[in-house]
Amino acid sequence: MGLLDRLSGLLGLKKKEVHVLCLGLDNSGKTTIINKLKPSNAQSQDIVPTIGFSIEKFKSSSLSFTVFDMSGQGRYRNLWEHYYKEGQAIIFVIDSSDRLRMVVAKEELDTLLNHPDIKHRRIPILFFANKMDLRDAVTSVKVSQLLCLENIKDKPWHICASDAIKGEGLQEGVDWLQDQIQAVKT
Amino acid sequence: MAAASSSDSDSGRAESNEASSKWLDAHYDPMANIHTFSSCLALADLHGDGEYKLVVGDLGPGGQHPRLKVLKGPTVLTESPLPALPAAAATFLMEQHEPRTPALALASGPCVYVYKNLRPYFKFSLPQLPPNPLEQDLWNQAKEDRIDPLTLKEMLEGIREKAEVPLSVQSLRFLQLELSEMEAFVSQHKSRSIKRQTVITTMTTLKKNLADEDAVSCLVLGTENKELLVLDPEAFTILAKMSLPSVPVFLEVSGQFDVEFRLAAACRNGNVYILRRDSKHPKYCIELSAQPVGLVRVHKVLVVGSTQESLHGFTHKGRKLWTVQMPASILTMNLLEQRSRGLQAVMAGLANGEVRIYHDKALLNVIRTPDAVTSLCFGRYGREDNTLIITTRGGGLIIKILKRTAVFVEAGGVVGPPPAQAMKLSVPRKTRLYVDQTLREREAGTAMHRTFQTDLHLLRLRAARAYVRALESSLNPVSVTAREPLKLHAVVQGLGPTFKLTLHLQNTSAARPILGLLVCFLYNEVLYALPRAFFKVPLLVPGLIYPLETFVESLSDKGISDIIKVLVLREGQSAPLLSAHINMPVSEGLAAA
Numbered sequence: 061m062g063l064l065d066r067l068s069g070l071l072g073l074k075k076k077e078v079h080v081l082c083l084g085l086d087n088s089g090k091t092t093i094i095n096k097l098k099p100s101n102a103q104s105q106d107i108v109p110t111i112g113f114s115i116e117k118f119k120s121s122s123l124s125f126t127v128f129d130m131s132g133q134g135r136y137r138n139l140w141e142h143y144y145k146e147g148q149a150i151i152f153v154i155d156s157s158d159r160l161r162m163v164v165a166k167e168e169l170d171t172l173l174n175h176p177d178i179k180h181r182r183i184p185i186l187f188f189a190n191k192m193d194l195r196d197a198v199t200s201v202k203v204s205q206l207l208c209l210e211n212i213k214d215k216p217w218h219i220c221a222s223d224a225i226k227g228e229g230l231q232e233g234v235d236w237l238q239d240q241i242q243a244v245k246t
Numbered sequence: 247m248a249a250a251s252s253s254d255s256d257s258g259r260a261e262s263n264e265a266s267s268k269w270l271d272a273h274y275d276p277m278a279n280i281h282t283f284s285s286c287l288a289l290a291d292l293h294g295d296g297e298y299k300l301v302v303g304d305l306g307p308g309g310q311h312p313r314l315k316v317l318k319g320p321t322v323l324t325e326s327p328l329p330a331l332p333a334a335a336a337t338f339l340m341e342q343h344e345p346r347t348p349a350l351a352l353a354s355g356p357c358v359y360v361y362k363n364l365r366p367y368f369k370f371s372l373p374q375l376p377p378n379p380l381e382q383d384l385w386n387q388a389k390e391d392r393i394d395p396l397t398l399k400e401m402l403e404g405i406r407e408k409a410e411v412p413l414s415v416q417s418l419r420f421l422q423l424e425l426s427e428m429e430a431f432v433s434q435h436k437s438r439s440i441k442r443q444t445v446i447t448t449m450t451t452l453k454k455n456l457a458d459e460d461a462v463s464c465l466v467l468g469t470e471n472k473e474l475l476v477l478d479p480e481a482f483t484i485l486a487k488m489s490l491p492s493v494p495v496f497l498e499v500s501g502q503f504d505v506e507f508r509l510a511a512a513c514r515n516g517n518v519y520i521l522r523r524d525s526k527h528p529k530y531c532i533e534l535s536a537q538p539v540g541l542v543r544v545h546k547v548l549v550v551g552s553t554q555e556s557l558h559g560f561t562h563k564g565r566k567l568w569t570v571q572m573p574a575s576i577l578t579m580n581l582l583e584q585r586s587r588g589l590q591a592v593m594a595g596l597a598n599g600e601v602r603i604y605h606d607k608a609l610l611n612v613i614r615t616p617d618a619v620t621s622l623c624f625g626r627y628g629r630e631d632n633t634l635i636i637t638t639r640g641g642g643l644i645i646k647i648l649k650r651t652a653v654f655v656e657a658g659g660v661v662g663p664p665p666a667q668a669m670k671l672s673v674p675r676k677t678r679l680y681v682d683q684t685l686r687e688r689e690a691g692t693a694m695h696r697t698f699q700t701d702l703h704l705l706r707l708r709a710a711r712a713y714v715r716a717l718e719s720s721l722n723p724v725s726v727t728a729r730e731p732l733k734l735h736a737v738v739q740g741l742g743p744t745f746k747l748t749l750h751l752q753n754t755s756a757a758r759p760i761l762g763l764l765v766c767f768l769y770n771e772v773l774y775a776l777p778r779a780f781f782k783v784p785l786l787v788p789g790l791i792y793p794l795e796t797f798v799e800s801l802s803d804k805g806i807s808d809i810i811k812v813l814v815l816r817e818g819q820s821a822p823l824l825s826a827h828i829n830m831p832v833s834e835g836l837a838a839a
């Protein structure tokens with residue numbers, strides 16, 4: 061594997077590595093989304109609540125993603141900021157069916173956007189309005205209203221409705237993210 | 247999302263804005279149609295899916311249509327009618343084995359309805375009480391049509407007035423009826439034997455034998471019959487029964503049933519009784535001067551709210567610790583526990599729409615809502631810890647989530663003892679002398695007192711003797727003899743060598759004038775010269791002051807002064823009535839001039 065990697069790197073075939081932070085409240089579907097983006101043979105069957113964080117890797121057509129899947133549980137959310145510096149992109153996942161905690165998601169997003177390590181960087185943010193298959197889910201337009209996404213002026217962002225269990229909407233989001241990262245790099 | 251449904255502030259700040267608030271406004275529905283009290287609210291993971299639900303024993307608008315509601319997030323998940331008004335709702339673990347989903351208990355009338363997985367599981371009824379034999383007899387007569395409904399009503403009312411044993415529900419309902427409805431009611435009910443059952447007034451849970459967060463718990467019931475019952479968690483048999491002097495309305499328990507527990511019951515007579523595991527009767531009693539409106543235990547402190555708009559803190563032995571005054575009537579109370587920061591505080595919902603949060607007597611936070619607050623509940627809801635549920639008088643539902651970063655701080659001035667207590671008193675330094683003196687005083691106190699008393703008596707004796715001597719020799723300017731009560735007062739005016747000497751003579755008797763007095767001056771004739779050294783006094787009318795003037799010529803130019811004696815005499819008597827010594831001033835003028 062090491063040798064092959066190096067070889068493809070020499071030949072200019074090696075994919076660029078990017079570090080992506082996957083954030084959002086607990087139970088929003090972060091682990092499920094990342095699991096779905098991995099090659100099917102590497103996907104795990106049971107998704108259990110993440111403790112602390114876990115590091116996952118997957119590849120898109122031209123990039124190699126290293127994803128920090130952060131736990132969204134209240135007591136772990138203060139860990140997020142320690143990884144902001146390393147992140148080159150952010151995936152923010154929202155449970156569209158959890159109306160009650162939409163305010164909490166907004167609060168955490170605002171805290172993230174105001175953090176000194178994020179505030180002045182043109183870091184791309186991809187939002188997944190996840191669990192769109194559920195009956196009491198609100199639309200991605202409504203989610204972006206509730207989170208006041210239109211106020212984000214200095215960073216490229218995009219919102220996709222998704223169903224992480226079926227894998228719907230995920231590819232669209234990853235494609236957008238890949239375009240953004242390449243636009244920055246070249 | 248409700249924009250400005252409510253606001254909150256810390257005790258220190260008067261105004262607060264969105265950014266400084268500790269709470270996120272998750273939901274506000276003024277028309278949620280929820281009418282309940284804090285005791286009828288419970289939060290639990292009823293389905294075991296990690297999503298905590300809210301159980302509401304709803305009285306219905308105007309107490310008309312009681313319902314059991316279960317809410318998921320902002321929406322009502324299930325709703326079912328209740329046979330009677332709910333008294334309390336509680337969630338508890340019934341058994342040890344998996345899956346450990348808590349059961350729901352709802353106390354209503356004489357029954358506790360137990361639900362598992364939100365399906366009816368068991369109904370516990372309070373035991374029957376013996377009916378009033380007189381009442382029974384009346385219904386028997388009605389059954390045999392020996393008395394008409396109107397007589398029945400009169401007789402029952404008579405029993406209600408004076409009987410020790412209260413009437414059955416059947417009789418009470420009969421007494422509420424209109425004349426037209428009575429006949430039908432009697433014919434419908436007369437064949438039934440009357441039952442008497444008390445009703446549940448309050449309910450809480452008590453851990454059975456483990457202190458763990460998720461340990462099996464017993465239900466503890468308070469009844470209108472002035473009793474407390476502890477039920478077995480699985481079999482619902484009565485494990486223990488305690489009696490109280492009054493009807494319990496709020497309960498607080500701590501400890502474990504099998505080991506040791508403490509039970510506090512706030513009662514309708516305005517007292518809070520504290521019971522222990524082994525006590526069948528109250529061990530301590532807290533007498534409030536008003537009715538209790540809520541009871542919350544914060545760590546070891548019992549916090550009682552009273553109808554006098556105040557919160558009181560007591561130890562578990564009933565000793566009063568503090569009192570704080572509220573700006574409006576307290577309508578409801580509950581515990582706020584922020585586990586992540588180990589904070590426990592009391593929330594009080596007020597008639598003016600405020601929710602005040604206190605840690606002991608320190609105000610931590612004030613939330614303002616648009617309506618009077620009727621119930622409060624804080625805990626894990628949905629997937630968020632630290633969620634506050636508020637319902638208001640108009641049926642509104644407010645859900646707030648405490649920010650992850652929020653820290654409650656006590657406002658400076660309110661905490662601790664009053665500032666005067668910290669002020670230093672200027673206590674004298676403990677010098678060697680001071681210590682010796684103190685020791686001596688302690689040892690020889692009696693002797694010192696005696697010596698002082700002896701000296702004091704000697705002094706008094708000497709003063710008395712001198713006074714008597716003065717009286718005997720009339721050496722004083724006041725004569726108190728019965729016949730000639732007189733007062734003399736002399737004034738010297740001038741700088742010299744000529745002085746004017748004025749004697750003011752007053753007859754101090756009430757009515758008798760004095761006649762035949764003489765005034766005589768005795769002086770050193772080398773130093774002074776007086777025109778008349780001896781003269782007669784005119785008649786002295788009682789009360790008036792007579793000025794008698796004479797000039798005194800100072801003869802010496804050496805600056806010497808002397809005493810001039812004035813004697814007031816009665817004609818024909820050699821002993822003077824009174825005398826005065828006048829200290830003449832030194833002449834400042836020149837004698838020769």
Ligand SMILES: Nc1nc2c(ncn2[C@@H]2O[C@H](COP(=O)(O)OP(=O)(O)O)[C@@H](O)[C@H]2O)c(=O)[nH]1
Nearest residue numbers: 086087088089090091092107190191223224225
């Ligand atoms: N219906 C539905 N369930 C989802 C979706 N995405 C995730 N879930 C479920 O949500 C739960 C939490 O997912 P998880 O990935 O652990 O969330 P995380 O805490 O953000 O990592 C799991 O039971 C998933 O099966 C979705 O798009 N639709």
Ligand SMILES: [Mg+2]
Nearest residue numbers: 090091109110
């Ligand atoms: Mg996870």
